[in-house]
Amino acid sequence: MTVDPMSIRITADTAVCIGAGQCVLSAPALFDQDDAGTVVLLNGQPAADSLEAVREAAYLCPSRAITYTETSQP
Amino acid sequence: MAETNESGAPGAEDALPELPMTRTCPYQPPAEYEDLRARGPVTRVRQFDGRPVWAVTGHAETRELMSNPAMSVNRFHPNFPMPIPALTQLQTPRSAAIGALIRTDPPEHTKQRRDILPSFTLKKIAGIKPEIEQTAASLLTDMIANGDSAELLDAYVKPLVATVLSQLLGIPYEDRNYFEDLTYRRFDPAQVVDAMSDLTDYLAKLLVAKETEPGEGLLDDLVVQVKDGTLERDELVRYALVLVIAGQETTANTIALGVLTLLEHPEQLEELRAEPELWRNAVEELLRFLSLTGGLSRVATEDITIGDAQIRADDGIIFLNPAANRDEAQFERPNELDIHRNVRNHLSFGFGIHQCIGQNLARVELDVALRTLFEKVPDLRLAVPMQEIPVKQGLVFGLAELPVEW
Ligand code: HEM
Ligand code: SF4
Numbered sequence: 001m002t003v004d005p006m007s008i009r010i011t012a013d014t015a016v017c018i019g020a021g022q023c024v025l026s027a028p029a030l031f032d033q034d035d036a037g038t039v040v041l042l043n044g045q046p047a048a049d050s051l052e053a054v055r056e057a058a059y060l061c062p063s064r065a066i067t068y069t070e071t072s073q074p
Numbered sequence: 075m076a077e078t079n080e081s082g083a084p085g086a087e088d089a090l091p092e093l094p095m096t097r098t099c100p101y102q103p104p105a106e107y108e109d110l111r112a113r114g115p116v117t118r119v120r121q122f123d124g125r126p127v128w129a130v131t132g133h134a135e136t137r138e139l140m141s142n143p144a145m146s147v148n149r150f151h152p153n154f155p156m157p158i159p160a161l162t163q164l165q166t167p168r169s170a171a172i173g174a175l176i177r178t179d180p181p182e183h184t185k186q187r188r189d190i191l192p193s194f195t196l197k198k199i200a201g202i203k204p205e206i207e208q209t210a211a212s213l214l215t216d217m218i219a220n221g222d223s224a225e226l227l228d229a230y231v232k233p234l235v236a237t238v239l240s241q242l243l244g245i246p247y248e249d250r251n252y253f254e255d256l257t258y259r260r261f262d263p264a265q266v267v268d269a270m271s272d273l274t275d276y277l278a279k280l281l282v283a284k285e286t287e288p289g290e291g292l293l294d295d296l297v298v299q300v301k302d303g304t305l306e307r308d309e310l311v312r313y314a315l316v317l318v319i320a321g322q323e324t325t326a327n328t329i330a331l332g333v334l335t336l337l338e339h340p341e342q343l344e345e346l347r348a349e350p351e352l353w354r355n356a357v358e359e360l361l362r363f364l365s366l367t368g369g370l371s372r373v374a375t376e377d378i379t380i381g382d383a384q385i386r387a388d389d390g391i392i393f394l395n396p397a398a399n400r401d402e403a404q405f406e407r408p409n410e411l412d413i414h415r416n417v418r419n420h421l422s423f424g425f426g427i428h429q430c431i432g433q434n435l436a437r438v439e440l441d442v443a444l445r446t447l448f449e450k451v452p453d454l455r456l457a458v459p460m461q462e463i464p465v466k467q468g469l470v471f472g473l474a475e476l477p478v479e480w
Contacts, residue, residue: 018187018191018427018429018431019187019191019194019195019431020423020429020430020431020433021195021196021433021434022418024196025196025418026418033195033196033197035192035195035197036188036191036192037188037191037192037194037195038191056418059419060418060419062140062141062424062425062426062427062429063141063426063427063429064141
């Protein structure tokens with residue numbers, strides 16, 4: 001059994017989201033939009049293999065509503 | 075860096091490069107943008123009216139500055155840039171109408187954006203995609219039935235984009251021809267002022283009617299708020315106008331130039347026919363490559379240091395996104411079209427809080443318009459050599475005509 005070496009924690013700030021939907025296009029398993037067009041975080045602690053998609057979502061979000069931390073677990 | 079930003083050095087400011095710069099090839103940004111970037115990704119230039127302004131040509135710098143809260147879009151600020159001379163004719167009081175969203179700062183902007191955002195969610199857009207496909211197919215059926223050549227903008231591109239907008243807004247079926255005609259008149263610089271004023275009058279009357287007899291569309295969703303007293307009717311007219319202004323010419327010109335670009339890159343067009351999954355990338359790459367929205371304007375509300383540039387509060391800034399989209403620091407072989415790249419980080423929809431609200435609709439329109447055209451008219455070709463196709467310089471660059479045959 002391999003131990004997941006890293007954990008990701010995402011936050012999505014609904015107050016600054018401008019609803020461009022870039023995050024949903026980057027990582028549909030992690031982000032969605034509600035009917036008002038605001039981001040909904042589906043999974044704030046995804047598995048390590050989501051890291052690329054999370055990075056892309058945070059990088060492409062035009063209002064910088066998405067932030068994340070990666071921490072290595074011993 | 076030279077001290078060109080010191081207000082006490084008029085001699086240096088006199089020698090600055092001047093905007094606007096014009097395209098010579100329809101699908102390449104003005105060649106002089108490269109010289110500008112060589113001066114620095116954020117550099118001083120002069121506008122046609124003589125006022126100095128910052129020009130941003132770097133990709134990273136555009137992202138950083140456009141998402142900086144100290145960038146205002148207040149066009150009544152004396153230093154607010156004027157990227158092209160034609161805009162002066164729109165600075166009349168009547169054109170306060172174009173004030174919504176694109177020309178408002180938070181907190182006003184935040185409210186306006188939230189009012190219209192529900193009509194632009196990915197789910198809503200996916201829901202109207204089948205209608206867009208039907209419209210495209212039926213326009214092409216008519217076009218083919220009419221002969222073996224056409225002017226593609228009039229026969230296909232403009233009616234497609236106008237119909238989508240009519241549907242989105244909820245323009246009643248019987249008014250569509252009138253509404254679409256008004257929106258085409260806007261494309262003509264000689265008629266734009268009158269067309270705007272007729273559009274304003276038409277929309278104001280329509281909204282009164284919708285208050286008693288609502289239909290289906292963005293205007294109908296929001297007319298409820300007018301009745302509740304949480305939204306002014308004039309404000310809703312302004313919302314509709316900004317959608318017409320921001321959504322039509324941009325989309326129509328990107329489609330038309332997309333057709334031209336793909337015809338001029340036949341090997342990539344062949345790949346798209348063989349592997350339709352590539353369309354998604356291709357649309358994004360065409361947006362990057364064509365970059366038609368060339369002069370996004372802001373005024374700084376605070377001092378900002380970025381690289382070597384010291385922007386001061388109240389300085390004007392023009393973002394030359396077509397240059398940022400060709401920045402070698404970000405894109406390999408930036409001047410080549412390559413439908414295999416993944417370039418969702420292009421800046422053709424802008425960046426920051428004003429990033430295009432219609433971007434996901436535009437993506438669908440581009441995908442459907444191009445894909446359907448090349449499927450239904452496989453032998454499509456230009457009817458005249460590319461050099462003879464008339465272009466329109468302007469805030470949104472475009473083709474005046476696109477003569478094709480099959
Ligand atoms: C290929 C097509 C399109 C392109 C290249 C494009 C480009 C842009 C750009 C660059 C901006 C940002 C302007 C700025 O920051 O100053 C913008 C904003 C906007 N666009 Fe688009 N656009 C397109 C299609 C559409 C469509 C289809 C609609 C709606 C029907 C639309 C509606 C808007 C609106 C309302 C804004 C203002 C948003 C705000 O200020 O919050 N656009 N667009
Ligand atoms: S990318 Fe950013 S602004 Fe767009 S929907 Fe996601 S969180 Fe909101």
